[in-house]
Amino acid sequence: MKRIAFLRTTLAAAGAVTAFRPLSASPALPADTDQLEPRIVLGDEGQRVNVLGDQMTFKLTGKDTAGQVTVIEEANDPGVMIPPHVHDNEDEIFRVLEGALEVTVGGETTVLHAGDMAFGPRGIPHSWKTVGEGKTRVILTAFPSGIETMFEEIGALPAGPPDMPTVFGICARYGIRFV
Incomplete structure (x- = not known):
């Protein structure tokens, strides 16, 4: 892993928004972070x-970070899960704040508890499920940003049982496929 990529991953895992310049220009990552504005997000915001x-709960989005990172807090009851899937465009870090999360990344399954985290690099199948007796709270960090737009689109679907072919189609447009 290149040093700058390692530093970005490490800082993102710690919950920090990186201010490093990319080694090469990328449309998803700005070459200059001068356009960024400070932002404080309180727990209930x-x-x-x-x-x-x-x-x-979207805490930071691409609009806040000039496309660098999305930070989402998830709060779910036991049994909520996301089946195995692969991202083409973003890496993800899951950091458990409360409860227990069973995570499978690249074929390895473990149960994470408060303070634990997992890294799901793009191109590697991963899934998760909330386990245990109580609610599980997780901070999801995705970089670069953009995945929040997909979540908004899926969240806007009509109430009731989901039309999974529609959901899979939305995910595919954002470079996510279920395996």
């Missing part, structure tokens, strides 16, 4: 979205 039962 953020845009709330229900994505097929996954209760999300």
Whole structure:
């Protein structure tokens, strides 16, 4: 792993928004972070979205970070899960704040508890399920940003049982496929 990529991953895992310049220009990542404005987000703030039962609160989005990172807090009851899937465009970090989250990344399954985290790099299958007796709270960090737009689109689908071919089609447009 290149040093700058390692530093970005490490800082993102710690909950920090990176201010490093990319090694090469990328349309998803600005070459200059001068356009960024400071932002403080309190615990009860953020845009709330229900994505097929996954209760999300967007804390930071691409609009806040010039496309660098999205930070989402998830708060779910036991049994909520996302089946195995692969991202083509973003890496994800899951950091458990409360409760227990069973995570499978690249074929390895473990149960994470408060303070634990997992890294799901793009191109590697991963899934998760809330386990245990109580609510699980997780901070999801995705970089670069953009995944929040997909979550908004899925969250806007009509109430009731989801039309999974429609959901899979939306995900595919954002470079996510279920395996």
